[in-house]
Amino acid sequence: xxxxxxxxxxxxxxxxxxxxxxxxxxxxxxxxxxxxxxxxxxxxxxxxxxxxxxxxxxxxxxxxxxxxxxxxxxxxxxxxxxxxxxxxxxxxxxxxxxxxxxxxxxxxxxxxxxxxxxxxxxxxxxxxxxxxxxxxxxxxxxxxxxxxxxxxxxxxxxxxxxxxxxxxx
Numbered sequence: 680x681x682x683x684x685x686x687x688x689x690x691x692x693x694x695x696x697x698x699x700x701x702x703x704x705x706x707x708x709x710x711x712x713x714x715x716x717x718x719x720x721x722x723x724x725x726x727x728x729x730x731x732x733x734x735x736x737x738x739x740x741x742x743x744x745x746x747x748x749x750x751x752x753x754x755x756x757x758x759x760x761x762x763x764x765x766x767x768x769x770x771x772x773x774x775x776x777x778x779x780x781x782x783x784x785x786x787x788x789x790x791x792x793x794x795x796x797x798x799x800x801x802x803x804x805x806x807x808x809x810x811x812x813x814x815x816x817x818x819x820x821x822x823x824x825x826x827x828x829x830x831x832x833x834x835x836x837x838x839x840x841x842x843x844x845x846x847x848x
Contacts, residue, residue: 723790726762730786730797733758737768738784738801740836741843745802749840754848757828761788765829770845772806772822805842815847 740755760766766788783798806824815830824845826834833848 719791722762726764726788726790726795727797729758729761730766730788730795731799733761733766733768734784734786734797734799737770737786738799741770741782741784742802744836744838744843747838749838751838753836755834755836756832756848757826757834759829759832761786764788764790765827768826768828770801770806770824770826807839807842807844813847816845 737755737757740753744751744753757768766786769785769787770782771785772782782801784801785796785798787794787796789795813830815827816834817825817827819825826845835844835846835848837844837846
């Protein structure tokens with residue numbers, strides 16, 4: 680009878696140890712899952728904040744060239760990526776010439792599941808570009824300029840008096 684009691688007690692202790700281990704494993708796995716989700720959200724927030732900085736910074740450079748007047752020229756260094764992801768900048772102008780602050784600088788990059796975008800308002804003007812066969816700067820339509828920031832790091836922005844001109848810096 681003593682042997683049967685001690686075997687039953689050992690079996691119960693083993694089951695209790697396994698139950699405690701399973702409980703703590705469940706708590707650990709849940710904590711890790713929550714941590715990973717928070718980390719993903721923080722990375723997304725950081726990407727958006729960096730894209731906002733790039734968009735507003737580039738919009739400020741365009742406004743500086745516009746306000747400075749004819750003959751002004753500056754070379755802008757762009758970050759090559761947004762947290763390791765390539766991006767493009769699109770500078771658009773208003774459809775109506777009488778609107779002065781309805782142009783936009785769009786920054787688009789590939790997010791985890793879709794294309795993410797951020798825009799910043801800028802002064803509108805006529806936009807021109809110097810021919811760039813590398814595809815770094817292109818003109819997809821009459822109202823916008825496309826800059827593939829992953830292909831180069833410097834953009835020259837000039838005020839010609841009649842337009843803002845973009846070229847590879």
